[in-house]
Amino acid sequence: MASLWSSLIRVFLRAQRRAQRGASIQSVRRVSRWSERLYSIPKDVRWEKVPRGDLTYEWLIPREDVTPQVIFHIHGGGFVFPLYNPERFTTAYLARSAGVRALLVDYRLAPEHPFPAAVEDCLRAYRWLVTEEGVLPEQVVFTGESAGGNLVVATLLALRDAGDALPAGAVSVCPVLDFEGGGTFFAQDDPMLDADFVMRQITAYRGNADPRTPLLSPLYADLRGLPPLLLQVGEAELLRSGAEALAERAELAGVEVTFHVWPGMWHFWHLFVPRLPEARQAMAEIQAFIHSRRPVRVA
Secondary structure (H helix, E strand, O other): OHHHHHHHHHOOOOOOOHHOOOOOHHHHHHHHHHHHOOOOOOOOOOEEEEEOOOEEEEEEOOOOOOOOOEEEEEOOOOOOOOOOOHHHHHHHHHHHHHEEHHHEEEOOHHHHHHHHOHHHHHHHHHHHHHHHOOOOOHHHEEEEEOHHHHHHHHHHHHHHHHOOOOEEEEEEEEOOOOOOOOOOOOOOOOOOHHHHHHHHHHHHOOOOOOOOOOOOOOOHHOOOOOOOOEEEEOOOOOOHHHHHHHHHHHHHHOOEEEEEEEOOOOOOHHHHOOOHHHHHHHHHHHHHHHHHHOOOOOO
């Protein structure tokens, strides 16, 4: 049974979904800046910015003792929106509850920088983390939501193909995977997202690429050799059928995958943590997965 908070939030979401119809990417970018006022980084999490050329990475470091693990987080936003405070807050919440540091990854945005710019930037960030920062790959867990959920898997594929050491595991939440609007994309009643608006965003990122290019849409990739995956998606999620297809393909490829369809939930319901019980539960599942990927100590 859905929580009371779920019912209340759903009413608000439907109102904002109507506002997406006919909206341009630039106008929503301007409006989204107001979200900065609604979210802030918890006071017991330190926020550090690290300029790296034309990009800026961000560390979120809980003040309490942390383990050597690192969350490598790739933010969402349809490939077209920058990193905003809502993503900083949810990642800080996870880092604090898991007792680990989190690195927020910056990448170039579409339509100004279409595919494969974002994948290239995520590769660059991971290599910086393991070389210049000296973090061992087995101490790293990728996380990402929406567009970031896509980039989590695409970056893993690019690293594998380049012969880089892969992280210990990856979490992909409500990932963008189907660039053709197939499956139930246009049939789902997702209160968070308008299907036509989402299609405009992901088309801007796709640019002139074939929508079935494996690094663009991992649905068409050979997934063999990837580390354990946790996939979460809402039952009402616009992108649900793509996540279902990825989970099936990962299992067939021999990847250790945990797939969870969250009853009654919409796109990236985690935004409403800690008030929304379903968001707290989803975050707890991610925390448990991160802890399960800790390197085994040899006596």
